[in-house]
Amino acid sequence: MSNLLDLSPIEAAARCSPLGREPLTATQAEQVAPLLKALADPVRLRLMSLIAAHAGGEVCVCHLTPAFELSQPTVSHHLKVLHEAGLVDRERRGTWVYYRARGAALEALSALLSGAGLRT
Amino acid sequence: MSNLLDLSPIEAAARCSPLGREPLTATQAEQVAPLLKALADPVRLRLMSLIAAHAGGEVCVCHLTPAFELSQPTVSHHLKVLHEAGLVDRERRGTWVYYRARGAALEALSALLSGAGLRT
DNA sequence: CCTCACTATAGACAGCTGTCAATATAGACG
DNA sequence: CGTCTATATTGACAGCTGTCTATAGTGAGG
Numbered sequence: 001m002s003n004l005l006d007l008s009p010i011e012a013a014a015r016c017s018p019l020g021r022e023p024l025t026a027t028q029a030e031q032v033a034p035l036l037k038a039l040a041d042p043v044r045l046r047l048m049s050l051i052a053a054h055a056g057g058e059v060c061v062c063h064l065t066p067a068f069e070l071s072q073p074t075v076s077h078h079l080k081v082l083h084e085a086g087l088v089d090r091e092r093r094g095t096w097v098y099y100r101a102r103g104a105a106l107e108a109l110s111a112l113l114s115g116a117g118l119r120t
Numbered sequence: 121m122s123n124l125l126d127l128s129p130i131e132a133a134a135r136c137s138p139l140g141r142e143p144l145t146a147t148q149a150e151q152v153a154p155l156l157k158a159l160a161d162p163v164r165l166r167l168m169s170l171i172a173a174h175a176g177g178e179v180c181v182c183h184l185t186p187a188f189e190l191s192q193p194t195v196s197h198h199l200k201v202l203h204e205a206g207l208v209d210r211e212r213r214g215t216w217v218y219y220r221a222r223g224a225a226l227e228a229l230s231a232l233l234s235g236a237g238l239r240t
Numbered sequence: 241c242c243t244c245a246c247t248a249t250a251g252a253c254a255g256c257t258g259t260c261a262a263t264a265t266a267g268a269c270g
Numbered sequence: 271c272g273t274c275t276a277t278a279t280t281g282a283c284a285g286c287t288g289t290c291t292a293t294a295g296t297g298a299g300g
Binding site: 019020022023025026030032033040041042043048052053054109110111114 | 139140141142143144145146149150152153156157159160161162163165166168169170172173174221223226227229230231232233234
């Protein structure tokens, strides 16, 4: 079956106890960190929020690019990083490409960071 | 009073709507990203979990350093990054230095990432 | 005060990252 | 097929990051 060392970052994150409950193993930390790294850039964070908050759940790249004062390849690069981290899905429809947030990924991260303020 | 542009990263994060609810402004994204960046490293993520999960709420550096196969200055460096991001507090008691998790910071990040899986 | 243990800082260096201009790819439509 | 629009890839480059060794600061105890 699925080896714990071979999980996708998102699966790995979903299996971690919240930070405040028990410490991560070195392996867990190495699996989850790339997910946070993908979000830890102002442009990607905003891209993620634009995608996640968009009515209909998906956004055309042609709607995202003009929201930044960056070249088109740079925006494309950031979208690729989010996609490769597993935070967004891509779908091509004709000339246009649509990105959709993977809610489970953000939920897993949110759960990981929660519950850390409860100790004395 | 406090200018929105002058908030601590944690205050800024606490004021953001969840990613799935409404998009971040460029300013918000730039304020929050450093917080994620501080966590987006396997060593720091594990340090944070060791600190946050420790009974009593605080951990001596002398207990953290041996948990990693890294030089003492490197661990000290990572602790400094977490501290400067506002994720942990420091307190010196005699020869030893204790780090304590700032629960509010993790809660603010957790809330920011939550609620993104609810849209259709 | 001297010394010892614990922690932090400084400086160096390889590797990663964000950005751009240039170019390629992919589909739509004459 | 040719061309146009939308998106991705490539290659280059400056700046940042994680790590180390060497050294400094800080408090405790003889």
